[in-house]
Amino acid sequence: MSILYLTNKYYKLEKKYNTIIIKDKYQNTKVFPIEKIKKIVIYGKKSISSQIIFELLKRDISLIWFSKYGKFLGILDSKRHINPTIHRRQFLLSENKDFSLNISKIFITSKIKNCRILLYKYNKKYNIDFVSKSIYKLKEYIEKINISSNKTEIFGYEGNCAKLYFKSLNYFLPEEFHFTNRSKRPPKDPFNSLISFGYTILFYEIYTTIEYVGLNPYISFMHKPRKNYPSLASDLIEELRSPIIDSIIVSSIRSKLFSINDFDYLDKNKAVYLKNKSTKKLINIFENKINKIHKYHFFNKSFRESLLFQAQSLLQAIKEKDYKLYKLLIIR
Known part of the structure; x- marks a missing residue:
């Protein structure tokens, strides 16, 4: 297919x-x-x-x-996958403090572990002091998140981790792709433009996978539900950002697959967007990555297959009302 x-x-x-x-x-x-x-x-x-x-x-x-x-x-979409019984249970569990808190911890700690692994991979050669300290600090935040008693605290730790992580990534980029901070709507520089476009492709890959297994993409556990926004996709994308999108963006930039000429620079809102011909390039890189075979829970699977497996494991966790049944994805 x-x-x-x-x-x-x-x-x-x-x-x-x-x-x-x-x-x-x-x-x-x-x-x-x-x-x-x-x-x-x-x-x-x-x-x-x-x-x-x-x-x-x-x-x-x-x-x-x-x-x-x-x-x-x-x-x-035909909406043939809608299952009211599952959606009702999903909604009730989203209101369950214990379930939503503990599965949120899984999403976030998995995300930070993958960020640490990516930083470690790039820092192995350069041994940059700031990055080494950031890797250690991220580990400390994982420990704090695991003993947190509420999601507000978790999001605070996650925000601190994101600042350390993106500041560390800057060290591995050529100067023309350096960025001040993470900017989203709109992206303000070439790096953020690539990251945002990549996250969007992945986000709707997750969205369609969620619907395929019969879950409601608008009923989430970690992110607050809001009108017209599939917040469950935001939950599931967290641990996948680093191993799928961040890794291909950093690698592509370092391999000179993108240059600053691949972008449109708009004066109106100081936004930076990929040119049409460059979107094809990133889409091809994404497809190669998501179809790549890797080790996943002792099985050899593509990232696309792993994503489906995760959505199915979340479905099982909801059916059994047991957050421990969710299968996280940690890169090696």
Whole structure:
């Protein structure tokens, strides 16, 4: 099963028999059998026929739409995976202080452990004093989080960890990609632009996986639910940011796969966004990473398979009302 990413603004989509035909402005065509498509991700304005929309809904294939700069616009989905019984139990557990607190600790400590491992990997060669101290400090915060009695305290420790982590990453980037701090909406520099775009791709990979296993993406345990926002995807993305997105961004920059010429610099709000042609490059790097096989709970799995396994383990934890059944992902 494959995922179609459409970034070229001139693409036009048509359906013929059991295939989807993609045409560019020169009428060059690519043909994809519909049964081999898992989902379609579109960036920018594209022409898409009602026949295709009908076929996607019938076959339970998701269509995710973003602006050309990666702002999420919406999802077309058949909603066949909705299970009211599971959603009700999920909601009740989200209101359960013990369950939500303890599974939040798992999400955050897993995230920080993966951040430490990535910093250790890069610092092995350079032995930078600030980074070494940060790695040790992150370990101390993990210990504090494990004995925390409320989520407010946990988020405070997480914020401190994020500052140390991103400040440490700066040491491993070439000067033109140095950044002052993490900026999101909008990203203010090339590094933050890459990170934000990568997180967005991963976020909606998680969103569709959550729906696929039958969970409600809008009912979360760690992040506070808010209108029109799939906060459960925010819960699950935490431990995956570093091993999947941060690692490919830092590695790509250091390998000179991106330069400062890959970005649009907007005067209006001082925002920095990936150019259209550069989004394709990052999407390809992401797909290579998420399909890469790694060791996961004594099994060899791709990161995409691991993500599905995690969502399924969260489903099991909800069914059994036992947060210990959730399978965290720690890189090696």
